[in-house]
Amino acid sequence: MLPVIRILGFTLPTAPFFALLAFYVFSEVGARVLGRLAPDGQRAQWQVTYSNATLIAALAGLIGARLGYAARFYQLYLETPALLLSLRPGSLAILPGLLLGGSAGLFYLVRKQLPLTRLADATALGVCAGLAVLSMRNFLTGDDLGAATTMPWAWEQWAARRHPVQLYEFVLLTGVFVLLLWRAYTRARAGETFWSFIACYSGVELLLEGLRAASWTWSAGIRGVQVLALVALLAALYVLSFYGAAASGIAQTNEQSATLSGKGSV
């Protein structure tokens, strides 16, 4: 377990460092993918717009996180308003930060009139890459422990040999990212990459949640995350079925057009 890591003489807390790294990866990957998906002549503009949006989202997210945290301890912050500007990373509330940051970024992108389907595709790939980084963070900090097992590749952690679930997640998410990136650049239609990511990530969580040592459970020990993942997976596959049908229809139309052209030339 590595609660801190040492880089070039600096001691950095592992969890916040990897959280920042994940956000950077998400931002960079999303911008590059969006640039590749943009029409010719607009690549640089779309990339810059996406990068600006993530910066705006980060700033708004920090403000939202600090205000959300201050709302919990409002009396303390009323007595000492200067604490609102404190650089202590611990006094940040995640959910309000995500809501405000996400809303601000999305509002900016919509105002710039970028197509939502392509934005969703690029963001999905950015999120996938960011989640892979976070799974590595969990491996280093010992969070998200795996269940005890007798598998030969199990590793010793906290008085038991356990599934290295965090590594499984890292490998699977990396594979999903590579596959979806290839499809996005070659043949996926607008929006298809987004739904494919939802399906793949839901499948990964459906599988891996069953290998974790502790879970949020419903009655009879059923893991709630697995149920939600299965619902999301089926919903994504339902949407993808229409993409598949449209693609097969287009393929058949192209085939018929090619056949007719051949007849005409004869």
Next chain:
Amino acid sequence: MTSEMMALLTTRSTEIRRWRFLMTVIFVIGVAWIYMSRLTTPDAAFALDSVLEAPLKGFLAPDFTLSDTAGQPVQLAAFKGRPVVVNFWATWCPPCRREMPALEGIWREQQAKGKLMILGVDQGENAAAVARFEAQIVDMTFPVLLDQQNSVSVLYQVRALPTTYFIDANGRIRDIKLGGMDAATMLDGISKIQD
């Protein structure tokens, strides 16, 4: 409707049927896996009655005994039944120096209620160093323990100062804060160990 349109519709409906079949298969496999992997017995490490000690959230806090600045032995287990904040620090550590007045302030507020214990575990120093710190920064009225051999910091895998463990009344670690804290961060940790 032309024959081409009919063929197109047939192809599309065939494709959609394939996807529906895939969804059905995945539904069946998914439900089976959810049932097989359900959590019938909590992992021994996370069970409420687990006696496994580890410096990790959810586990029992490793017990230790150290002497305070007056030379009296103090044992962590003696405070079972009360939430405990264990703060690893040192007089030379800048964020420790900045956070100590806030920690003392919270202790004075909470002491009257008698529901919280704060233990300062000083790293690698003697009582004289702590006394000099108190003269310069703040007089600490909560117990300050001397971990002169750093044995407890090794037990708790402390790698940076300050590190603060928030332990509930059952002796279980509920939160760990790395780095200097302000009053709001301390209250956040305390809220997780108090009813």
